[in-house]
Amino acid sequence: MNESIPETLFTAIPMAPRDPILGITEAFHADTNPNKINLGVGVYYDDNGKVPLLKCVQEAEKRITAQGSPHTYLPIDGLPLYDNAVQKLVFGEDNIVLKEKRAATVQAIGGTGALKIGADFLKRFSPDSQVWISNPSWENHRALFEYAGFKVNTYPYYDPASHGVDFNGMIGTLKTLPARSVVILHACCHNPTGADLSDAQWDEVIEVVRDRKLIPFLDMAYQGFSEGIESDGQIVRRFSQRYSPVLVSNSFSKSFSLYGERVGAFSIVAGNADEASRTLSQLKRIIRTNYSNPPIYGAKIVATVLSTPELHQMWENELTGMRVRIHEMRHKLADELTARKYGEDFSFITRQNGMFSYSGLSAEQVERLKNEFSVYIVSTGRICVAALNSHNLNYVVDAIAKIL
Numbered sequence: 001m002n003e004s005i006p007e008t009l010f011t012a013i014p015m016a017p018r019d020p021i022l023g024i025t026e027a028f029h030a031d032t033n034p035n036k037i038n039l040g041v042g043v044y045y046d047d048n049g050k051v052p053l054l055k056c057v058q059e060a061e062k063r064i065t066a067q068g069s070p071h072t073y074l075p076i077d078g079l080p081l082y083d084n085a086v087q088k089l090v091f092g093e094d095n096i097v098l099k100e101k102r103a104a105t106v107q108a109i110g111g112t113g114a115l116k117i118g119a120d121f122l123k124r125f126s127p128d129s130q131v132w133i134s135n136p137s138w139e140n141h142r143a144l145f146e147y148a149g150f151k152v153n154t155y156p157y158y159d160p161a162s163h164g165v166d167f168n169g170m171i172g173t174l175k176t177l178p179a180r181s182v183v184i185l186h187a188c189c190h191n192p193t194g195a196d197l198s199d200a201q202w203d204e205v206i207e208v209v210r211d212r213k214l215i216p217f218l219d220m221a222y223q224g225f226s227e228g229i230e231s232d233g234q235i236v237r238r239f240s241q242r243y244s245p246v247l248v249s250n251s252f253s254k255s256f257s258l259y260g261e262r263v264g265a266f267s268i269v270a271g272n273a274d275e276a277s278r279t280l281s282q283l284k285r286i287i288r289t290n291y292s293n294p295p296i297y298g299a300k301i302v303a304t305v306l307s308t309p310e311l312h313q314m315w316e317n318e319l320t321g322m323r324v325r326i327h328e329m330r331h332k333l334a335d336e337l338t339a340r341k342y343g344e345d346f347s348f349i350t351r352q353n354g355m356f357s358y359s360g361l362s363a364e365q366v367e368r369l370k371n372e373f374s375v376y377i378v379s380t381g382r383i384c385v386a387a388l389n390s391h392n393l394n395y396v397v398d399a400i401a402k403i404l
Helices: 022-030 057-065 080-091 110-125 139-147 167-174 199-212 232-244 273-290 297-307 311-342 365-372 392-401
Strands: 105-110 131-135 152-155 182-186 215-220 247-253 263-269 357-358 381-383
Touching: 057 297, 057 311, 080 105, 080 247, 080 263, 080 297, 080 311, 105 167, 105 215, 105 232, 105 273, 110 215, 110 263, 110 273, 131 139, 131 167, 131 297, 139 152, 139 199, 167 199, 167 311, 182 232, 182 297, 199 232, 263 273, 263 297, 297 311, 311 392
Parallel strands: 131 152, 131 182, 182 215, 215 247
Antiparallel strands: 105 263, 247 263, 357 381
């Protein structure tokens, strides 16, 4: 005779909603249409629709294998060679911040892990702060900081009329924030809109952050995908040289095509070397109680490339190739849409940066693309331009033209 199992703590747990981006991939895989195209997930594909294995990565792997190193535990803050290389790349090798040892950097489990370390650190040492993210922003920004215990608000960012930045709305809101408010800023290649601030606008933001004594948290997941490594890193460097504290998360998933290795870093720019040392000790405590220490393989690959001049140059050349291909796809998408919808202006697509474009498509139009053409994009209308290629572009453009 079977006895009924009593209700437990978990009986009333509801089903969590499907992730808005990863859920698209699940639906895509279930689609049987041979012409299906996934423009939702943020992954770079080459012109053959494949995730590339970079030559610099392959060469680094050969060198790592030849060394025959054991797979031992890393220090809590990660591989030292990796952390040092990250600092030089993110802040610039000649940055006074590095010379004065004011930056504390730890290896993280991807850019998401870096944001999580930062969120936990802020909750411990500035628990009464509130967090402000752009409207719109990467979906996970809100969840990460809410799960850390923060109230998350939004500041205006995207202007649908111009397909650009609502800077007046943004700066106006920032000027009203109380001291110690945490402001999440996309250092380049804004996700999801692709709309970035100008240099002059960044100067205004830095001035307001300084005057209002805000806490800037710069998320830089796409360094190298807008104009280049040096150009894309300038915002972090300008912040770091003019203000502290500055928090920075960065990732090598896209720029090294190392998605599954989860290679990222979290950095804080402190007021002096002693402050940076104490900050690092607390970051290590957070990591120790979360996952103890980071994985080794992906960090070794990135560290090997960044610290070896010929591999570093090889990487920059390959990254340039990816960036140029994305730019070409942007222009072809805009040109082909204009050719099919004569009289409509799609030039805003060419002014956006990075892997994504806020297309202006409505949720209803996105649903039609999926149901009628098996073209999958995010319900907000965000298109992953990096997933377009010479083989699928015309199909995508024809589909969009038919539902506009």
